[in-house]
Amino acid sequence: MNAPFPPPPSQEGGDGGSQAMPAPYHDGLPSGRPSGKTMKERLVQLEVLRYNPDTDTEAHFQRYEVMCQEEWVVLDALNKVKESIDPTLNYRWSCHMAVCGSCGMMINGEPKLSCHSFLRDYEGVIRVEPLTHFPVERDLVTAPDDFMEKLKRVKPYVITKQKKPIEAGEYKQTPAQLMKFRQYSMCINCMLCYAACPEYGLTPHFVGPAALTLAHRYNLDSRDEGRRERMEVVATREGVWECTFVGACSEVCPAQVDPASALQQLKIVGSIDWIVEHLLPGGKP
Amino acid sequence: METVSTDVVIVGAGGAGLRAAIALAETAPKLRVALISKVYPMRSHTCAAEGGAAGVIKPDDSFDFHFHDTVGGGDWLSDQDCVEYFIHEAPRELLQLEHWGCPWNREADGSVAVRPFGGMKKQRTWFAADKSGFHILHTLFQTSLQFPSITRFDEYFGLDLLMHDGRCRGLTAMEMRSGELRQFHAKAVIIAGGGAGRMFPFSTNGAIKTGDGMAMAYRAGAPLKDMEFVQYHPTGLPNTGSLLTEACRGEGGILTNKHGRRYLQDYGMGPETPVGQPQLKTMELGPRDRLSQAYWHELQKGNTVSTPWGECVLLDMRHLGAKKIRERLPLVHELAESYLGVDIIKDPVPIRPVVHYMMGGISTNTAAATPLPGLFAAGECACVSLNGANRLGSNSLVELLVFGRRAALSAIEYIHDLSPTNTSPLEAAADATRQRVEALHRRDDGNESMSGLRREMMDTMEKNVGIYRTEAGLQEGVNKIHELRERYTRVKLTDKSRVFNTDLFQILELGSMLDCAEAVTVGALARRESRGAHQRLDYVERDDTNFLRHTMVYRQDAELPRVDYLDVVITRSPPGVRDYSGDKR
Numbered sequence A: 001m002n003a004p005f006p007p008p009p010s011q012e013g014g015d016g017g018s019q020a021m022p023a024p025y026h027d028g029l030p031s032g033r034p035s036g037k038t039m040k041e042r043l044v045q046l047e048v049l050r051y052n053p054d055t056d057t058e059a060h061f062q063r064y065e066v067m068c069q070e071e072w073v074v075l076d077a078l079n080k081v082k083e084s085i086d087p088t089l090n091y092r093w094s095c096h097m098a099v100c101g102s103c104g105m106m107i108n109g110e111p112k113l114s115c116h117s118f119l120r121d122y123e124g125v126i127r128v129e130p131l132t133h134f135p136v137e138r139d140l141v142t143a144p145d146d147f148m149e150k151l152k153r154v155k156p157y158v159i160t161k162q163k164k165p166i167e168a169g170e171y172k173q174t175p176a177q178l179m180k181f182r183q184y185s186m187c188i189n190c191m192l193c194y195a196a197c198p199e200y201g202l203t204p205h206f207v208g209p210a211a212l213t214l215a216h217r218y219n220l221d222s223r224d225e226g227r228r229e230r231m232e233v234v235a236t237r238e239g240v241w242e243c244t245f246v247g248a249c250s251e252v253c254p255a256q257v258d259p260a261s262a263l264q265q266l267k268i269v270g271s272i273d274w275i276v277e278h279l280l281p282g283g284k285p
Numbered sequence B: 001m002e003t004v005s006t007d008v009v010i011v012g013a014g015g016a017g018l019r020a021a022i023a024l025a026e027t028a029p030k031l032r033v034a035l036i037s038k039v040y041p042m043r044s045h046t047c048a049a050e051g052g053a054a055g056v057i058k059p060d061d062s063f064d065f066h067f068h069d070t071v072g073g074g075d076w077l078s079d080q081d082c083v084e085y086f087i088h089e090a091p092r093e094l095l096q097l098e099h100w101g102c103p104w105n106r107e108a109d110g111s112v113a114v115r116p117f118g119g120m121k122k123q124r125t126w127f128a129a130d131k132s133g134f135h136i137l138h139t140l141f142q143t144s145l146q147f148p149s150i151t152r153f154d155e156y157f158g159l160d161l162l163m164h165d166g167r168c169r170g171l172t173a174m175e176m177r178s179g180e181l182r183q184f185h186a187k188a189v190i191i192a193g194g195g196a197g198r199m200f201p202f203s204t205n206g207a208i209k210t211g212d213g214m215a216m217a218y219r220a221g222a223p224l225k226d227m228e229f230v231q232y233h234p235t236g237l238p239n240t241g242s243l244l245t246e247a248c249r250g251e252g253g254i255l256t257n258k259h260g261r262r263y264l265q266d267y268g269m270g271p272e273t274p275v276g277q278p279q280l281k282t283m284e285l286g287p288r289d290r291l292s293q294a295y296w297h298e299l300q301k302g303n304t305v306s307t308p309w310g311e312c313v314l315l316d317m318r319h320l321g322a323k324k325i326r327e328r329l330p331l332v333h334e335l336a337e338s339y340l341g342v343d344i345i346k347d348p349v350p351i352r353p354v355v356h357y358m359m360g361g362i363s364t365n366t367a368a369a370t371p372l373p374g375l376f377a378a379g380e381c382a383c384v385s386l387n388g389a390n391r392l393g394s395n396s397l398v399e400l401l402v403f404g405r406r407a408a409l410s411a412i413e414y415i416h417d418l419s420p421t422n423t424s425p426l427e428a429a430a431d432a433t434r435q436r437v438e439a440l441h442r443r444d445d446g447n448e449s450m451s452g453l454r455r456e457m458m459d460t461m462e463k464n465v466g467i468y469r470t471e472a473g474l475q476e477g478v479n480k481i482h483e484l485r486e487r488y489t490r491v492k493l494t495d496k497s498r499v500f501n502t503d504l505f506q507i508l509e510l511g512s513m514l515d516c517a518e519a520v521t522v523g524a525l526a527r528r529e530s531r532g533a534h535q536r537l538d539y540v541e542r543d544d545t546n547f548l549r550h551t552m553v554y555r556q557d558a559e560l561p562r563v564d565y566l567d568v569v570i571t572r573s574p575p576g577v578r579d580y581s582g583d584k585r
Helices: A074-084 A145-153 A175-185 A192-196 A198-202 A209-219 A227-234 A248-252 A259-279 B015-027 B063-073 B080-099 B132-144 B212-219 B263-267 B288-301 B318-328 B330-340 B396-416 B424-442 B450-464 B471-488 B502-526
Strands: A041-050 A060-069 A104-107 A110-113 A126-129 A136-138 B002-005 B008-011 B033-037 B150-154 B156-164 B167-175 B180-185 B188-191 B230-236 B254-256 B305-307 B310-316 B349-358 B361-363 B375-377 B549-554 B562-567
Touching: A041 A074, A060 A074, A074 A126, A104 A192, A110 A192, A110 A248, A145 A209, A175 A209, A192 A209, A192 A248, A209 A227, A209 A259, A227 A259, A248 A259, B008 B015, B008 B167, B008 B396, B015 B033, B015 B132, B015 B150, B015 B396, B033 B156, B063 B080, B080 B132, B080 B396, B132 B396, B156 B180, B156 B212, B156 B424, B156 B502, B167 B188, B167 B424, B180 B424, B188 B212, B188 B396, B212 B361, B212 B375, B212 B502, B230 B288, B254 B263, B263 B288, B288 B310, B288 B349, B318 B330, B330 B349, B375 B396, B424 B502, B450 B471, B450 B502, B471 B502, B502 B549, B502 B562
Parallel strands: A041 A126, B002 B180, B008 B033, B008 B188, B033 B150, B188 B375
Antiparallel strands: A041 A060, A104 A110, A104 A126, B156 B167, B167 B180, B230 B349, B254 B310, B305 B310, B310 B349, B549 B562
16 A cells, blocks of 8 residues: 555565665765776876874875876865875865865865866876965864954844844845845855965955955845944955955855955945045934 | 863754754853864755755645645654644744845745745745755854854864763763863753764765764663664765755756656656646655655666666756756756766756665654753754654755754753752763773774775665665674674774874764664664665565554664664554655546
8 A cells, every 4th residue: 555666576696685776985985886888097196285283393295196087076086095095184074065165275276175176177296285374283174263253253144123023924035135145145164265365365364255255245135234333344454455356266266156246345335334424424324 | 181061062063053052042041052063063064955944934835734745755654743843833943044144035025935845735945046055054153153152162073971860961072173082061962963874875965974963872872763764865966976956856857767758657656747847746746765766666677877877867957948947956057067067958967866864863852852861952863753754855954943943942941950960970971981082092903994894884784775675685784784883893093193183083983873874774674664765675565553663772882782662643644645646646
């Protein structure tokens, strides 16, 4: 009564298992069991910056050679190194689909998500280093404390004068109102933009692209009334005015957030606020 | 060992953990909350959920519909009092997220939009494009930043619960950047540590989903419930296992075999519906267990498509058009393009079922309480018996919210009635953790490699505990996992450093997964029936006489676990037939 499927094929031989599904072989390494066609393989050379504060006085490069499938990403190559060559290599990763933001590192000098850096785009030795502008904890693991503190400082949450009861239902927000800020809500906090930003490298107190963009995202949200509070952090020397509009942040962003445009819009908003406050009689932004 | 004294410790800072923390901060701002996680909150796997979250809000929908969809979808293994509580809380929680700024998709008039999902009779899935979990997680994380009573301990690896007089009074954890141990003394603990899908080799789960929270409770004596129910999502990318959301089919995508036939009609989910006009609760909008099982049958019949990544069926979305795909499925479009080289606007994408979600977990009741006083659990790590034998897509994101909050409220109540006790026995309990970690460091004769044991575990789970199971296969699985648990006592720690030692963390994670895997295999062997995601080739029928009950697995150190059972709560829906013929019969 409860089995909608035709009777199963008879179980002959019985090696104990149900009919095997195609199975990948390595943890975290994408490889369907080839059937018919074979996967293209390639020997990949990685040069990884190693540092262990327990034993090292300074960082040094270590060379690894691993056989990889052509369609793999740099993270897959690192995983294969860790699994089959060197269990002491350390780095962060989780989702393998460019949404958790864990695996940011410098690949051939560029800030990249290693799970979204395809081997097919690289020739020769691939150089892998920790994300620049952040202190190194160990190997490719950096300390994001400064970024975490800055995120908090821009008050990235809806601020209202009066709390709306749940019983009153949703805030109406038209698709057009949503589209005003949605792009800026897509930041995965991977910090590639901080590694790319020359200004953040020079002046570490700069609030920086991702955090400022998040402030802008809430400022633009039709449900929010906290812009004035937020601008006290944002429209300052350490805030948007530190940005010299190099635009590197937007170039490296893996989520197409375009922080550079958010920062320019914030500058305009900040200027208008200043004009209203200082030049118009009795003006309050 | 340094001590952190607090009121509530939450382990896990994904959707459920963050929701619990905010509920504590709002309801009882004087209680100190320690929110610990082995990753920064934004990295939690909630971020990878795509499709959306179910809650009754539209006028044509009703609580009754959501109730019956969930109970039938779960093949009557859900506790119906739990489902009742859940469906009523769901819209409130989703509205709460809306007030906190979650960028839900909207109708033209500004109200929240909903989309169709598998096994649901009405459209009730709230969504934020195909990044719903991502937006829920970030909205919760950002909202949590305003509460001073929440102290986060990011990248602290939870190790052992501290028990005293049968009550849970805190836990030990390792600060990952220093390698130093800490003990957290608290009045209550909430585990929100996520699932354990990484015990399988082919999974949508991120690397962090290793069942540490489940294992921590299990080791402390809490039973794991219904662990044999492992959900295969029918549409994963065949190489990376990345999820292609059910919304692909909700929006009108179809599944075909190598002959171009929409084969689902051959497995009780027909007759065929017109292409591009998806009908609720039938064909491609059937439930996940049935769709994954249909793939297996197509594989046996030789109807699958051979690809370099294995045997696949095809998910065809071409008829949706570029505009709808870019607007509603941008992530799916990007994933298929970059990882598989398929443009879903132009070509069908090969897919196959992939391990996605554990229906089972730490046994909890509708109040999110475990049988251990002072210990609460929520989210995928818990089995509150909402999902029964098969979870419906878009119920789990809401489960995080509803039961994350409930765990917090239950903890507050519990603490209110708690009399003060002395904490010195906890110090001794914490010392056991120190000895466990030091033993790993000191062991010189370790001869088992972490990656070798992990590979064997994964292969065993894939081979013996897949979509269809047999007595012989499961027995082999039980024996093998038990053997691996024994060999694990000789696992070798290569890296003896203190700072961010991922060799050590992976060994600890493997221990968690082996514990969970043992509960899965033992539970599956004992359940001689087919129900939802647990399908036996030798017991093909559902057996309500003997198995309309929850499997409860209790850990025993060196022995096989003890299996017990608990009755299912049936209130108003007696077990019936799961009908996915779209009311056409």
